Amino acid sequence: MYDVAIIGAGITGCSIAYELGKYNINAVVIEKENDVSVGTTKANSAIIHGGYDPKPGTLMAKYNIKGNVYTKELCQKLDVPFKQIGxxxxxxxxxxxxxxxxxxxxxxxxxxxxxxxxxxxxxxxxxxxxxxxxxxxxxxxNVGIVSPWELAIALAETAVENGVDIKLNTEVTGIEKKDDAYQIETNNGMIEAKYICNAAGVFADKVNELINEKTFEIxxxxxxxxxxxxxxxxxxxxxxxxxxxxxxxxxxxxxxxxxxxxxxxxxxxxxxxxxxxxxxxxxxxxxxxxxxxxxxxxxxxxxxxxxxxARTKKHDFQIYEDKKNKGFINIGGMESPGLSSATAIALDVVKMLADTGLVLEEKNDIVDTRKVNRFKHLSHEKRAELVKENPLYGKIICRCETVTEGEIVDAIHRPIPATSIDAVKRRCNAGMGRCQGGFCGPRVQEIISRELNIPLKDVPQDRLGTDIITGETKDGGAR
Ligand SMILES: Cc1cc2nc3c(=O)[nH]c(=O)nc-3n(C[C@H](O)[C@H](O)[C@H](O)COP(=O)(O)OP(=O)(O)OC[C@H]3O[C@@H](n4cnc5c(N)ncnc54)[C@H](O)[C@@H]3O)c2cc1C
Known part of the structure; x- marks a missing residue:
């Protein structure tokens, strides 16, 4: 049985997972898609807002201000692209x-x-x-720009390094309380947890209604x-x-x-x-x-x-422990400035879990830094060193963005492996340039197939079902 189950691996769920990874507990992130950060977290303006827009006294104002500072700190620590341009x-x-x-x-x-x-x-x-x-x-x-998906991936990878489990392709379809634990029904079997954090983004109201009556609507x-x-x-x-x-x-x-x-x-x-x-x-x-x-x-x-x-009528974040279901915490209504606020919200969600009975003992040793090889940004000397160490860094696969095979292989073998062409793009930018993967996409597909030892046709463009290849040409057919 898990102590905490986090439903949703967007910036909200990944931030909570990152914070919980610092403690001696069993936590799991449950995500219906085949990668983290593929909901609203990958498609927004990518601004770490300053905090002048939300109405004073709202949760948006409170967490935007704190998140603006904390997110910058985390980006530096976890090697996430961020620039404070104002x-x-x-x-x-x-x-x-x-x-x-x-x-x-x-x-x-x-x-x-x-x-x-x-x-x-x-x-x-x-x-x-x-x-x-x-x-x-x-x-x-104080306003910054960030790579939102890389931030979520960095937080989730660090959480996994610190022992948090992640279950991808796992959709929560039912929740029941039995004795002191929640039985979470999914398309991949039952998961048991003492506490639940509902961070399901646009579907957070639906996940809430799996166990409660409607308390907020998106x-x-x-x-x-x-x-x-x-x-x-x-x-x-x-x-x-x-x-x-x-x-x-x-x-x-x-x-x-x-x-x-x-x-x-x-x-x-x-x-x-x-x-x-x-x-x-x-x-x-x-x-x-x-x-x-x-x-x-x-x-x-x-x-x-x-x-x-994920707009609600109140036009504010909905962050609270459910009155009827102890230990069930909703983090809903995460519209803008949700990206800017999520890291700070996670700190308070951890406090809420502790207040409702979760025993949190800090781990002695945690991973709290991260370094990604970005060939394009290295000096000539560093590039030469890297190529000597591993010749795959000497092969440019994405010419628009100067991404090497070494970086693509790294992305595939990181703590949350990239299993689709777009998952590789989110981790090392291959396919993000002017041709949008027109040239390197098929090469990336071959590398994923080779590295994960799976048939080429099982490597999708992005989400499951976004297949590129359906089979061999002339396979068994008359010539
Ligand atoms: C157009 C636009 C512009 C924005 N611009 C900014 C900005 O510049 N700055 C800013 O601070 N904020 C911005 N935001 C808001 C910000 O993007 C969101 O607040 C943030 O991404 C929400 O993250 P999340 O983790 O709560 O949700 P999501 O990223 O959507 O993650 C929720 C996850 O839950 C999963 N899920 C859902 N249901 C289930 C289920 N039943 N079982 C398992 N998994 C499930 C989904 O697949 C998804 O991965 C913008 C939003 C939009 C739409």
């Missing part, structure tokens, strides 16, 4: 200048440090590509994006927001940690976790973004994608 909220009218003042005041109440308002001259000096119509901006220098809401080639990555130096409205923080334009430009999202109702993109959504995103940065060349778009917000 954000600008841009005003286009005298009216919007008042919004900047209000946001600055709200930020001060929430505890955001060093915010300042820039006039037109300063704004255009620091951001030469911003629209001539921009008249002022609010700077929040109305999924989709946001669509453009990802542009590195040729556009230097158009802006900060995360550029427009003034927020009732639908959210609006369309942003931002560099990514990988050197691209991200533009989006819009906001529209979504059916469940449907992440399809639409012509109307994307054209709204494009036209709105051009208002901030008119020079964006959308012909340099290399990918469109969408992410789904």
């Amino acid at each position: 954000a600008l909220v841009v005003a286009f009218s005298e009216e919007e200048k008042k919004t900047l003042e209000e946001l600055k005041e709200r930020g001060a109440q929430n505890g955001v440090p060093h915010m300042e308002i820039w006039d037109k001259e300063k704004l255009h000096k620091e951001e030469p590509n911003i629209s001539d119509n921009a008249v002022a901006a609010l700077l929040s220098p 109305t999924p809401n989709k946001g669509e994006y453009y990802l542009l080639d590195k040729s556009q990555g230097n158009l802006v130096n900060h995360v550029i927001f427009q003034c927020p409205n009732e639908k959210g923080k609006g369309v942003l334009v931002s560099p990514t940690v990988h050197g691209n430009l991200i533009v989006g999202p819009d906001s529209q109702p979504s059916a469940g976790d449907d992440t399809s993109t639409t012509g109307s959504g994307l054209s709204f995103v494009k036209n709105t973004a051009l208002k901030s940065v008119p020079g964006i060349n959308f012909r340099e778009s290399i990918r469109n994608f969408a992410g789904v917000r």
Whole structure:
């Protein structure tokens, strides 16, 4: 029997797993997909927000501020791409200048440090590509950009190194309380645990209702994006927001940690976790973004994608122990700034578990650092050393992103093995470049097949069922 079962391996579940790995307990993460971080965690704006946007007194405000600091610390420790580039909220009218003042005041109440308002001259000096119509901006220098999936993977890998189990391809379908333990029914058999953390993202309300009556409801809401080639990555130096409205923080334009430009999202109702993109959504995103940065060349778009917000009526995180079911903790309503807040929320979830009876004794020895070989970023000397040690680092497989076979093999054999082409991409960037895996995808597929000793046709593009090969050509057929 496990002490704690965490349902969902997004940034929320992985952060909790990372914290629980520090204690002498048995914990397990249960995830329905074939990898961690494939829900909302892989499809968002990738911003570690400053904390000026949430209403004072909300859980969003509390955890955003703490998470902003803690996430940066964890990224440094666990070798996750992160850059603190700051954000600008841009005003286009005298009216919007008042919004900047209000946001600055709200930020001060929430505890955001060093915010300042820039006039037109300063704004255009620091951001030469911003629209001539921009008249002022609010700077929040604590805002960062991150690789969200790499953060979740790093946290989960470290948790596994510290003894936390992870069960992928395992969907929770029922929960029952028997004596002092929860019986968790899955498509892979029964799992028993004394405590449950429900971190099921867009489905957290459904998982809650497997044992409780409805206590919160998620109305999924989709946001669509453009990802542009590195040729556009230097158009802006900060995360550029427009003034927020009732639908959210609006369309942003931002560099990514990988050197691209991200533009989006819009906001529209979504059916469940449907992440399809639409012509109307994307054209709204494009036209709105051009208002901030008119020079964006959308012909340099290399990918469109969408992410789904776990929106609730309260528009705040739902983090509480269920009144009727002791030891069942919901971490729901994780819409933005959930990515920025999850690491701090996890610290409090651990406290909640302790308060409700879980005995937490710290382990003497834990793994709390992580180093990933990123060939592209190494000096010539280090590259030569690495190739001498292992010639696979001398073979470039992804030419757009300069990713070597050595890094791909590393990704496949890390504590949570990459078993799909996109799982490799999330771990070492192969396929993230201009050709989006058009050239290296088949090579990556062959390497996974070879390293895991599985048939080539059993290596999917991403989730189970996203098969690329169905069989051999001319197999048994008449010629
Ligand atoms: C468009 C958009 C932009 C955003 N931008 C930002 C931003 O810039 N900064 C920020 O801070 N936040 C942002 N967010 C919010 C942030 O992305 C989320 O708060 C965060 O990713 C939620 O993580 P999670 O782990 O709670 O959920 P998820 O990542 O969705 O993980 C939940 C996991 O649970 C699994 N699961 C579900 N049901 C079951 C089941 N029955 N059994 C087993 N497993 C199950 C799913 O497969 C999934 O992997 C944005 C969100 C969206 C949609």
